[in-house]
Amino acid sequence: MTRIEEKFKKLGIDNAPGQESLQDSAILDLRGEKLEGEFVDFSHGDVDAHPPIPGSLDRFIKSYEDGGKQAYSEYRGHKYIRENVAKKITKFTGVEINPNKNIIITPGTQGALFLAMSSLIAADDKVAILEPDYFDNRKLAEFLEADIYPIQLDYLNAPSGSSGIDFDALEAAFKDGVRVFLFTNPGNPTGAVYSKKELEKIAALAKKYNVTLLADELYSRQIFDNRKYYHMINEDVDFDKLITIMGPSKTESMSGFRLGIAYGSEKIIDRMEKLQAIVSLRAPGYNQAMLELWFDEPKGWLEERIKVHQDIRDDLVKKFRKVEGVKIRPTEGGSYIFPKLPKLDINIGDFVKVLRVHANVIVTVGTEFGPQFDDCIRLNFSQDPKKASDAVDRIIEMIERYRAK
């Protein structure tokens, strides 16, 4: 097998969120009647139930009508948009972000993640990732032919307001030569928010071992229970060795515009721009203008969005908790729950397919987040509350039908 063939062999997407139509369901063991009910796709949020920031369409129309000056931008994005966003991130974090040096606009947060990782990692470089964590982190590291150090999160037993990161393993990895550590806060799929202490410890270890940090804080505006959220950039870190990524695709439902940002190290941002120049040139020129609306939503809009999601979380978590053998951690930030199911008598991949064809529900299989999560499913609960609630009833009914005797 050639090297390029090897690289692609590892890159599977058939079980990734949104790709479910690729799954083969020819030989499923379907038990009982099909559970009817309105289809719910928990693989991503429902932007009809929770629409984009008010005024989005009007802003786009203006952007299009502005013509050529809006259609093209520097690879790192329109200067006036960078200035606008940098000001808001400066306010959000309390750390001065220079619009010309410390920020880049990307095609979605995924774009930011790809550019950042590719700017930091060459083949055989040592990288630490978490398990479970956003499934593309591993895929990216694999594609870049990195030497991966997976660090475990004991998220089910860690106290609320902490991630459960295994610091002994993390320090051992750093000691062993890891150059980049990538983590998601709030956690995806765990929904855990990192404690101040955990972030301090990450910062101290990174400093001690000269490790670059890549903090994915995509969901940092959607924090529940009036909990305090701590940004990595507020810790005692080397500013040149930290990149934070974020974007309006989730909480703000702007995913259809494909916009993200990365902020932090000038050196890394410079590299990311160079790479952007050969990857996709720029985030779509017209779309970039939508970032003006971000952090400038109507008064009370964000609070209401958080409240609605917190209520959905409460409902779904309560339902799962009533099921014998299910373990679930209530989400502290973001829109994910990651229930661990009781022992079933079919494998998790087939169970997820059964849910799709026999219960009108799409969920993401736990093994996307690490091979050991073969008894977990992930749900993005940014859905219509009633439909989501009914769909979870159907999932629970299916758990009973397939529960191992």
Add this chain to the structure above:
Amino acid sequence: MTRIEEKFKKLGIDNAPGQESLQDSAILDLRGEKLEGEFVDFSHGDVDAHPPIPGSLDRFIKSYEDGGKQAYSEYRGHKYIRENVAKKITKFTGVEINPNKNIIITPGTQGALFLAMSSLIAADDKVAILEPDYFDNRKLAEFLEADIYPIQLDYLNAPSGSSGIDFDALEAAFKDGVRVFLFTNPGNPTGAVYSKKELEKIAALAKKYNVTLLADELYSRQIFDNRKYYHMINEDVDFDKLITIMGPSKTESMSGFRLGIAYGSEKIIDRMEKLQAIVSLRAPGYNQAMLELWFDEPKGWLEERIKVHQDIRDDLVKKFRKVEGVKIRPTEGGSYIFPKLPKLDINIGDFVKVLRVHANVIVTVGTEFGPQFDDCIRLNFSQDPKKASDAVDRIIEMIERYRAK
């Protein structure tokens, strides 16, 4: 220097089109009065002078209003859009394109190029590119740590309707183990269209030496002088070893939406989708709908666009030809001219900066297309005809001011 540092050291963008504001102009030798006149940016087309396909904004509004079902798509793009575009490409080329297997929608044609190259090339793989050809071809190959075989185009002496490719060098490269050959037709920056014979010969060599072809046919709808255009896919090639890329960013002025496609080999398209999943997930969901308008422009719209551009070409080529020592090939397809200038007494990089600060004109420096083109400049003449004409007068005046004695 670490491997990742080495990779980025080669990736320069300061002289790339659209990045001119990064250029340092502190120590320029400015001669005579500044030439006033309306600013023209020849680094890319002017979408105000040549607006996007009629109905674009209305189609976007509908797309946005369609909500969640339009915001998200499979990584390779919305099925209904792939079906729509596949039908049109089938008609355009006469070759059946299966919408589920042979096509992917990407964030711009640059996105298609990146995904295709990254799907075919690992470190140390041998790749043939042309000189001069689209400047990112080399950058991409370098970033992927390929072993690059540059093949020369004798575009100034080749007969009209042929590229002037050096087939001896190409065959030698293939013989030496080149696995991928990438070329742009119509040529960028040459404006040359490949002859049927040339494409036949490329096909035969590719077959003989088992080389995968990547044909960038971005400008294949904008062919001048009623010339016949030949697609690579119509030659006797192994369908599994050919990818063609295209998109509506240029002729159709849709660049602000960032949309491209690649069609061809199922195996390569599958890889591209896997990669898209970690690079940017998908072309923006709302934007994808714009491809419905492509190839379905109002009757006569494309013909008029071609005519207008042909007239601009005629005007600018005529002007440059009057200048002693300038060599220029009239564009056969696309919107580029690549005049070779007489000997100047400043270097080409400084001359381009002089044009910007002292003549209100931006052009792209020839060395972006190969180090040997240090006496060439590239102009994208998709501009307002009068402004472009005046701007070329200013360029010519500057050539005289800096002509070597």
